[in-house]
Amino acid sequence: MANAPQGRGGAPQQPPVDPKYNWPSTPKTVVGTRVKRLDGPDKVSGRAKYTFDVTRPGMLYARVVRSPYPHARVVSVDLSPAERVPGFKTALIHRDLKDPKTAVVMYQGDEVAAVVADTEEHAIDAARAVKVEYEPMPAVISVDSALAGRAPEVFPPGNVRPGQTAQNGDLDAGFKAAAFTLEQTYSTHVITHVCMESHGTVCEWDGDKLTAWVSTQGVNSARDNLASGLNIPQANVRVICQYMGGGFGSKLQLGPEGLICARLAKQAGAPVKLMLDRKEEHLVTGNRPSAAAKIKAGVSADGLITAFDAESWGTGGAGAGAGFPLPYIYQMPNRRRAHKDVFINTGNQRPMRAPGHPQGSFITEIMMDELADLVKMDPVEFRIKNLQPDAPNAMHLSYLREGAEAFGWSKRHATGDTTPGSIKTGMGCAICTWGGGGRGPSLAHCEVASDGSVVMRLGSQDIGTGQRTLVAMVTADALGLQPSQVTPEIGDTQYGVSGGSGGSTTAASTSPGIRIAALKALEALKEKVAPALGTTADTLVASGGRIHVKDTPSKGLSWADACKHIGPQPITTEADWQPGMTSATTSGAQFAEAKVDIKTGIVHVTRVLAIQDCGLVLNQLTAESQCYGGVIGSLNFALFEDRILDRRTGQMVNPNMEWYLLAGMSDVPQIEIRLKNMPERGVVGIGEPPTVPTAAAVALAVRNAIGVSVRSLPLTPAKILQTLQSNQQKA
Amino acid sequence: MPRRKDEPGFSRRSFLKTVGASSVAAGVLAKAPAVDAQGPAVVGPGAVPITLNVNGKSLRLQIEPRVTLLDALRMRADLTGNKRGCDRGACGACTMIVDGRTVYACSTLAIECQGKKIRTVDGLATGGKLHPVQQAFCDKDALMCGFCTPGFVMASVGLLEKNPNATPEQIKKGLDGNICRCGTFSRVFEAVASLSARGTQSASKGDELPDMLESNAQMDEGVRRG
Numbered sequence: 001m002a003n004a005p006q007g008r009g010g011a012p013q014q015p016p017v018d019p020k021y022n023w024p025s026t027p028k029t030v031v032g033t034r035v036k037r038l039d040g041p042d043k044v045s046g047r048a049k050y051t052f053d054v055t056r057p058g059m060l061y062a063r064v065v066r067s068p069y070p071h072a073r074v075v076s077v078d079l080s081p082a083e084r085v086p087g088f089k090t091a092l093i094h095r096d097l098k099d100p101k102t103a104v105v106m107y108q109g110d111e112v113a114a115v116v117a118d119t120e121e122h123a124i125d126a127a128r129a130v131k132v133e134y135e136p137m138p139a140v141i142s143v144d145s146a147l148a149g150r151a152p153e154v155f156p157p158g159n160v161r162p163g164q165t166a167q168n169g170d171l172d173a174g175f176k177a178a179a180f181t182l183e184q185t186y187s188t189h190v191i192t193h194v195c196m197e198s199h200g201t202v203c204e205w206d207g208d209k210l211t212a213w214v215s216t217q218g219v220n221s222a223r224d225n226l227a228s229g230l231n232i233p234q235a236n237v238r239v240i241c242q243y244m245g246g247g248f249g250s251k252l253q254l255g256p257e258g259l260i261c262a263r264l265a266k267q268a269g270a271p272v273k274l275m276l277d278r279k280e281e282h283l284v285t286g287n288r289p290s291a292a293a294k295i296k297a298g299v300s301a302d303g304l305i306t307a308f309d310a311e312s313w314g315t316g317g318a319g320a321g322a323g324f325p326l327p328y329i330y331q332m333p334n335r336r337r338a339h340k341d342v343f344i345n346t347g348n349q350r351p352m353r354a355p356g357h358p359q360g361s362f363i364t365e366i367m368m369d370e371l372a373d374l375v376k377m378d379p380v381e382f383r384i385k386n387l388q389p390d391a392p393n394a395m396h397l398s399y400l401r402e403g404a405e406a407f408g409w410s411k412r413h414a415t416g417d418t419t420p421g422s423i424k425t426g427m428g429c430a431i432c433t434w435g436g437g438g439r440g441p442s443l444a445h446c447e448v449a450s451d452g453s454v455v456m457r458l459g460s461q462d463i464g465t466g467q468r469t470l471v472a473m474v475t476a477d478a479l480g481l482q483p484s485q486v487t488p489e490i491g492d493t494q495y496g497v498s499g500g501s502g503g504s505t506t507a508a509s510t511s512p513g514i515r516i517a518a519l520k521a522l523e524a525l526k527e528k529v530a531p532a533l534g535t536t537a538d539t540l541v542a543s544g545g546r547i548h549v550k551d552t553p554s555k556g557l558s559w560a561d562a563c564k565h566i567g568p569q570p571i572t573t574e575a576d577w578q579p580g581m582t583s584a585t586t587s588g589a590q591f592a593e594a595k596v597d598i599k600t601g602i603v604h605v606t607r608v609l610a611i612q613d614c615g616l617v618l619n620q621l622t623a624e625s626q627c628y629g630g631v632i633g634s635l636n637f638a639l640f641e642d643r644i645l646d647r648r649t650g651q652m653v654n655p656n657m658e659w660y661l662l663a664g665m666s667d668v669p670q671i672e673i674r675l676k677n678m679p680e681r682g683v684v685g686i687g688e689p690p691t692v693p694t695a696a697a698v699a700l701a702v703r704n705a706i707g708v709s710v711r712s713l714p715l716t717p718a719k720i721l722q723t724l725q726s727n728q729q730k731a
Numbered sequence: 732m733p734r735r736k737d738e739p740g741f742s743r744r745s746f747l748k749t750v751g752a753s754s755v756a757a758g759v760l761a762k763a764p765a766v767d768a769q770g771p772a773v774v775g776p777g778a779v780p781i782t783l784n785v786n787g788k789s790l791r792l793q794i795e796p797r798v799t800l801l802d803a804l805r806m807r808a809d810l811t812g813n814k815r816g817c818d819r820g821a822c823g824a825c826t827m828i829v830d831g832r833t834v835y836a837c838s839t840l841a842i843e844c845q846g847k848k849i850r851t852v853d854g855l856a857t858g859g860k861l862h863p864v865q866q867a868f869c870d871k872d873a874l875m876c877g878f879c880t881p882g883f884v885m886a887s888v889g890l891l892e893k894n895p896n897a898t899p900e901q902i903k904k905g906l907d908g909n910i911c912r913c914g915t916f917s918r919v920f921e922a923v924a925s926l927s928a929r930g931t932q933s934a935s936k937g938d939e940l941p942d943m944l945e946s947n948a949q950m951d952e953g954v955r956r957g
Contacts, residue, residue, distance in 0.1 A: 036869055036870065036872065037869065037872065037874070039877075040868070040869035040872075040874060041861060041865070041869060043874050043877030043880050044852075044861065044865040044868045044869055044874065044877075044880055044881070044884055045812065045852065045853070045855065045856045045861065045865060046810075046811065046812015046813065046851070046852040046853045046855075046881045047812070047853075048877055049811065050814075050878060052811075052814065052815070052878075053805075053811035055806075055809055055811075119806070120802065120806060121795060121797065121798060121802075194912055195912060196814070196816045196822065196824060196876065196878040196879050196910075196911070196912050196913075197814070197816075197876070197878045243876075243877065244876065245814070245876050245877070245878025245879075246876045246878060246912050246913060248912070277818060278816070278817045278818060278819070463876060464875035464876025464877065464913050465875070466875075621872050622872060624872075625872050625875055625913075625915065625918060626875075628914055628915070628916075628917045628918065629875060629913045629914030629915065630914065631914065632914030632916060632917070633912075633914050656817060656819055656821065657816065657817035657819065657821035657822045657910060658817075658819060658820075658821040662910050662912070663916070664906075664907040664908070664909070664910065664916075665902075665903045665906045665907055665909075665916045665919070665920060666903045666904065666907050668916040668917060668920075671917050
């Protein structure tokens with residue numbers, strides 16, 4: 001086969017700068033095992049303090065006054081009625097109304113003013129009392145009308161911004177070589193992050209120094225945002241985030257509410273808490289942009305895609321782009337893709353778990369099955385035939401084969417379940433890729449004291465991935481200890497510089513520094529212990545909670561006794577990320593089985609199989625949890641979530657959690673995770689890739705069941721019935 | 732018009748006396764006999780004293796009658812274990828057990844809970860020992876960011892206390908009122924199933940519950956969700 005080389009993903013990385021710090025090749029004691037979260041007991045008992053839970057002496061509560069209009073000029077703001085509300089403390093107007101630019105709000109929820117009161121209830125009262133006079137302006141509400149040129153001009157030089165056109169090969173020749181061509185339009189919708197803990201901050205000033213508890217994916221970037229936004233030195237800002245309730249990309253940067261909170265706290269002369277409510281979350285804290293593509297594709301009689309011509313667009317809101325990869329993964333030598341960003345008057349997008357990939361995956365994979373049907377090929381075989389032969393770490397070929405076997409793909413029927421009755425069953429599959437990988441700076445500080453205590457300190461944060469546990473695991477692994485013997489200290493800018501938790505990079509960026517700092521501390525400890533053991537440091541190893549002569553465990557000391565030789569000054573070491581212990585790019589393949597009731601249009605996903613790699617698996621238990629979470633997140637994208645705008649007012653009609661639908665436990669299928677460990681590649685990252693292909697696999701299972709493509713998400717019952725009906729009419 | 736604590740009818744004794752009266756109104760009223768032809772007398776909007784029984788302890792608070800049980804405990808008693816996700820009784824992060832029943836504490840007024848036994852996640856572990864449900868969540872990694880977890884834990888405790896032999900379908904149904912955005916459902920299910928005598932029993936093994944898509948109840952549920 002032409003693409004036989006596919007699957008060489010396990011190629012070893014370049015060695016680390018100093019190979020003695022590399023990951024051990026011998027059997028693992030801690031790294032790679034299943035370690036329960038160290039902070040699990042704190043989380044299940046309610047002891048874990050999230051930003052939402054922080055209470056400071058004399059703390060006041062803030063509330064933001066926001067525009068109800070998608071586009072309007074703020075004529076005036078009268079704070080005086082708010083001042084008469086019981087408990088009122090202070091208020092600010094967020095925009096300069098004399099400046100014609102800043103006086104204009106660009107979307108529903110755009111910040112106008114903010115108030116502070118003694119209780120949250122009073123703050124809500126005061127915010128309601130603020131009198132704002134708006135002059136509503138024409139708004140762009142629908143992407144279609146913007147594309148058709150029927151929308152008012154709101155975003156000069158145009159509501160539609162053409163992006164780059166990418167072209168490869170010879171499109172005309174490609175279409176000439178095609179035995180079949182297909183022309184279709186595919187699209188995905190806008191969804192929002194819906195972090196369970198809203199965005200928010202508690203700010204407390206001590207003179208010109210600010211301490212901010214922020215629900216953030218990056219304590220250091222939050223500090224930078226606060227310092228630059230408030231025009232104060234970074235050294236004057238301390239950001240703390242011990243626990244945070246989900247970010248999914250929306251908490252990588254501090255939003256305007258963070259600066260508003262800091263300013264209000266200064267003005268009030270007291271600590272201020274500002275947590276957004278659910279409606280604000282939907283409106284202003286980011287979203288996954290929509291994506292659409294009108295595609296013409298050609299396929300040869302033997303199943304090679306010969307040509308791919310796509311015109312794509314999407315909206316990321318009032319000025320933000322909506323890029324996504326297209327075509328996704330598969331080899332299409334003759335291709336053209338022209339993209340346009342469409343601006344509408346809604347809150348701006350922010351990165352959301354694998355930005356762009358779920359959209360590119362859905363659009364490409366639905367087309368793949370339609371092409372496979374044209375040439376009457378099995379979808380797995382068709383995919384394998386069109387894989388790129390030499391993509392880096394492309395394991396898709398072997399994962400598709402393994403998955404098909406394990407999932408019972410041979411039992412899959414051709415498109416359209418012909419069994420009688422209204423319940424139709426089908427299967428689908430899709431693949432994914434994601435970069436991940438590590439980078440510096442990510443400084444880890446290790447401290448070993450004479451009482452045997454070990455602290456590993458770094459300015460990273462745990463956004464729910466299990467990072468706190470990883471810090472302890474990697475340290476313990478290097479020192480021959482158990483994770484419970486290590487105190488991981490993260491979530492505070494006082495612990496130094498480390499990156500934000502985004503792009504599936506946290507584990508890969510932080511673990512090399514942690515390991516090296518721990519190993520350096522061990523080297524120092526060995527030097528101190530060696531004389532007592534009548535040997536030299538180079539003969540000593542650390543394992544099983546002891547420091548002993550290699551191959552002679554009896555000739556040694558327990559960790560506690562060894563540390564007694566440290567003396568009054570603890571051993572302190574520091575190390576940064578270094579290349580060679582991490583690499584980039586993951587592969588995955590997923591299979592889904594769904595039942596569809598063609599009388600009601602209701603889809604129930606019954607089974608999902610996810611095969612996924614992430615380089616060296618650090619914690620098998622939490623890495624699997626990431627995969628479960630990714631699959632379920634993508635299921636939500638496929639079936640339930642939808643940001644619905646009123647087409648006249650431009651207001652979101654479901655800014656809550658009862659009409660903005662999310663899966664409950666009954667909606668969750670049986671999920672099997674097959675995590676591939678590739679220690680030779682070093683650490684890569686796992687947060688994002690497993691959330692990419694599920695939506696497409698589910699949509700294809702639905703297609704396989706009902707015999708018709710639903711070419712847009714979400715797969716609501718109404719849409720499925722509509723698709724079935726229009727197909728019947730055509731027939 | 733705000734009422735002060737020292738105004739007639741707001742002594743703790745007379746307040747407690749009215750608790751347990753048949754109507755909800757009586758529960759929030761200081762002077763139950765004062766109900767006239769115009770309907771029940773209005774309490775608030777200012778702060779009034781209330782007494783709650785939380786995790787076996789008596790808790791006296793001065794709150795406005797509009798304050799929810801969740802906000803009263805979180806913001807006035809620093810019992811921050813239970814969370815607020817949606818504030819509209821949809822996500823379940825606020826789930827508490829009141830008189831043996833799970834409630835959405837974000838959609839329950841604190842003043843209505845006087846005289847009732849309120850249990851929050853903060854009081855679930857006893858003497859430093861985790862409740863078996865909490866332990867199972869830790870063991871199965873049934874949590875990620877952990878923000879929805881207290882609600883899931885309380886919903887699971889409520890479910891298993893009512894039905895220690897919950898079947899897989901009953902577990903799923905029983906926890907359908909809780910939302911997790913990280914996607915821990917599979918492992919929450921495992922954790923709860925491990926504690927139920929019939930939790931790991933497969934639904935096909937002679938269970939009375941029919942196939943999901945053929946059950947009318949499930950279809951109704953699907954329509955509601957869809």
